[in-house]
Amino acid sequence: MFTGIVEELGEVVAVEELGDSSRFRLRGPLVTEDAKHGDSIAVNGVCLTVVDTADGEFTADVMAETLKRSSLGALAAGSRVNLERPMALGGRLGGHLVQGHVDGTGTIVERVPGEHWEIVKIALPAPLARYVVDKGSITVDGVSLTVVEAGDDFFTISLIPTTLALTTLGVKQPGDPVNLEVDVLAKYVERLLGRPGAEEVVA
Numbered sequence: 001m002f003t004g005i006v007e008e009l010g011e012v013v014a015v016e017e018l019g020d021s022s023r024f025r026l027r028g029p030l031v032t033e034d035a036k037h038g039d040s041i042a043v044n045g046v047c048l049t050v051v052d053t054a055d056g057e058f059t060a061d062v063m064a065e066t067l068k069r070s071s072l073g074a075l076a077a078g079s080r081v082n083l084e085r086p087m088a089l090g091g092r093l094g095g096h097l098v099q100g101h102v103d104g105t106g107t108i109v110e111r112v113p114g115e116h117w118e119i120v121k122i123a124l125p126a127p128l129a130r131y132v133v134d135k136g137s138i139t140v141d142g143v144s145l146t147v148v149e150a151g152d153d154f155f156t157i158s159l160i161p162t163t164l165a166l167t168t169l170g171v172k173q174p175g176d177p178v179n180l181e182v183d184v185l186a187k188y189v190e191r192l193l194g195r196p197g198a199e200e201v202v203a
Contacts, residue, residue: 001087002042002098004137004144006167007031010043010083012075013057020064024048024075028083029056035085040100042084044168045142045179046070047100070102071141071177082142082167096137096144102179104128106140108172109154118159119148120169124180126153130190131182139181143167 010028024043031041032053039050041058048060067073075081106124122140124132132138132150139145143163148156164170172178 002047002084002100002142003087004045004084004096004098004139004142006082006084006143008083009166009168010081012077012079012081014077015075018061020067022062022067022073023051023059024062024072025057025059026081026083027057031083031085032056032058040086042082042086042098042100042142044070044072044075044081045098045100045139045181046072046102066102069104070179071105072179074177080168080171084142096139097184098139098142098144098181099184100142101181103131103182104180105177106180108174108176108178110174114158116161118164119156120159120172121154121156122178122180123154128180128182129153129155131186136186137183139179141168141172141178143169 008028008030010026013025013027016023035050035053035058037050037052040047041050046066051059051061062072104125106122109121109123112119129152132147132155134147134150136147138147145157148158159169
């Protein structure tokens with residue numbers, strides 16, 4: 001479980017193609033300082049399992065399903081990535097509950113700079129739109145953000161200087177893909193209300 005508060009702006013060192021999967025080597029001295037084999041690290045919002053670590057770098061295998069559902073397949077050596085370690089029980093929940101299970105990808109449509117922030121418009125797949133609401137939470141490339149406006153096929157977010165400086169969202173441009181994870185609580189509520197006997201559960 002993650003919070004969507006990015007700890008480190010890391011970098012892809014190498015990508016090894018392995019048929020329908022890939023092995024990534026990534027640099028992240030902060031997130032690897034206490035990481036070991038089998039631990040989880042979120043990369044652009046995707047929960048990956050650490051295979052090994054050495055000298056501030058870690059290796060992770062990315063399966064076909066992850067490559068299909070996320071934008072990780074577009075990464076190459078030199079790409080910058082958002083990195084976050086799992087939330088520690090008993091710690092502060094700075095963002096919202098994030099699983100690192102990407103629901104789909106969106107596309108940056110436009111960026112509108114303000115005096116101290118930027119408004120970014122992102123197109124999203126229609127099936128995900130029902131989970132996005134004004135002032136609700138969404139994770140974009142692993143960053144926990146508040147929705148400013150929710151449309152039928154888009155939403156907007158407001159990025160503060162810290163987010164612009166310390167995450168990849170500061171350099172993403174119109175046309176670039178981003179990983180999206182909607183609020184899991186909304187999906188659970190929908191599932192419960194749609195099942196037989198939901199009235200009894202809610203009551």
